[in-house]
């Protein structure tokens with residue numbers, strides 16, 4: 193970020209600015225001429241799309257906050273007032289509520305892209321880990337945001353999820369009391385959740401900044417997984433990728449707008465249009481769709497874990513579920529250190545590729561299980577899928593490290609592009 | 618894109634409830650709008666029947682303008698009600714005739730009174746009911762037409778009724794509609810089914826009064842974005858094509 197060997201700018205005003213704070217040079221360097229692999233496919237659009245969604249969420253969120261009342265007695269009514277009486281309030285609210293879903297869609301695709309093409313591997317480990325940190329912050333933000341309208345699902349979702357912390361030995365109950373600000377989910381809980389829901393997106397902005405900074409140190413990965421070796425492998429970011437990203441963003445926005453304007457409640461739950469009532473428990477408490485796979489993992493641990501042939505319980509089922517859920521994210525975090533196979537891209541990893549495709553399908557199955565009541569076939573199915581989730585990281589990847597053959601890779605990105613063209617012709 | 622309903626939440630009422638009847642509402646689909654006639658008739662049903670027990674606290678009389686009522690008509694409707702206002706200069710609360718800016722008058726002073734008058738069951742506020750139940754207006758239509766004699770062997774407690782669409786099938790609301798209970802002025806048949814359909818239509822509007830402007834805006838936004846995407850695609854293609862020539 194130093195001003196090192198800055199080129200003089202022609203425009204005197206910009207030059208005045210740039211010689212004092214080289215922000216123009218920086219933008220030019222990082223987004224203008226920044227060398228970017230020339231063979232990106234459309235999966236590389238989703239980082240920029242996630243960025244657009246982040247900004248959308250912050251802007252709509254701040255305007256909503258101007259009209260929102262943070263007390264248990266007024267929150268629900270204030271949201272209805274936004275929907276009915278605030279100018280374009282309905283639009284703001286539907287943009288924000290559906291925006292959360294589309295933010296997760298973008299980030300999930302972004303993450304699966306990273307896993308498929310091995311973008312987390314050396315030297316991009318830290319970049320990936322900051323991504324997982326962003327993901328965790330997003331989950332916390334979305335969870336707290338869903339509590340704010342103070343409907344039935346808000347209230348009962350908050351009750352179920354905060355109660356999980358009570359499974360932690362020794363300090364669990366104190367943590368729950370601290371989260372609640374009392375002895376049940378109530379007005380103080382809503383107040384602290386609102387304060388944190390306002391804060392966290394800005395933490396996300398900060399981590400995204402570091403994430404992109406780290407990206408600009410290593411440069412981007414690409415579908416071949418081969419590092420760029422020189423000018424023949426790259427293009428300046430502008431105009432090639434600014435235009436490609438812009439196109440991708442607009443297509444994504446078309447789908448987002450379709451939901452906002454024509455299916456605004458399709459991704460939500462009807463029960464959240466009933467005001468919170470601590471005396472009436474909804475028949476099925478389900479979180480938002482983007483949490484369902486993790487919710488399924490949480491509920492899959494239905495048994496105590498103890499020393500066989502004794503009555504000694506080491507990990508009661510509830511704690512087991514909580515550990516499994518957080519463990520599933522922790523595994524993503526350490527993925528760069530689990531996968532030691534030298535080849536990055538699944539394009540040249542015939543074994544990993546299929547295990548990873550199965551992992552993706554498995555994630556959808558977990559999502560479906562998470563949305564169903566925990567009974568009948570859904571319990572063993574969720575358990576089998578949970579097992580595969582963990583086995584993927586803890587058994588399959590270490591196995592592939594040792595056994596998956598290392599194919600001969602094309603010499604460079606250019607060569608891989610030519611090979612592909614040749615194969616098509 | 619065939620599934621563009623207004624509020625197609627997943628069917629929440631699980632268990633032993635019957636398949637909902639197939640009714641069509643004019644507000645369905647991406648171009649669907651409310652039918653002013655149906656809204657006014659539905660309001661009439663609400664006013665003459667449901668409002669004896671159910672409040673609609675998010676609506677004011679002035680909101681009726683959306684349904685095509687004139688200012689004079691709205692004033693006249695509001696004038697049928699007395700509301701409590703105040704305190705006045707002497708610190709007293711007083712009764713006065715309702716004005717268009719007042720909220721719909723609630724039948725009971727509070728939930729306790731409402732329960733007391735209804736065998737302990739609470740008649741829910743109806744302003745959001747069409748969004749607070751899976752299948753929304755389809756469920757409401759089903760509920761209002763779904764009363765039957767209980768199957769053999771089932772005994773109902775006092776004040777309970779059998780409804781094939783209610784969760785658990787037992788409901789503390791007696792069938793509120795029957796033929797010819799409300800007089801329609803526009804010649805529409807005065808059957809139980811027609812009332813149910815009209816009041817469900819009205820309740821959808823009450824829950825989602827901005828639906829029409831939402832869809833109208835949506836069509837413009839989506840068309841604009843599609844055109845914009847087309848332009849961006851052409852620009853991107855041109856830039857990348859020039860590259861390949863080099």
Ligand code: HEM
Nearest residue numbers: 236238239240242243303306311320323324326327412413
């Ligand atoms: C607020 C959310 C996020 C934003 C705004 C964001 C933004 C970006 C952007 C703009 C890029 C470069 C363009 C691209 O390669 O798509 C990028 C790259 C990357 N991101 Fe993210 N990201 C987010 C979340 C995540 C998460 C949750 C992960 C993984 C856990 C992640 C992992 C990566 C990786 C590994 C790269 C490098 C990809 C490559 O070079 O192949 N990001 N991110």
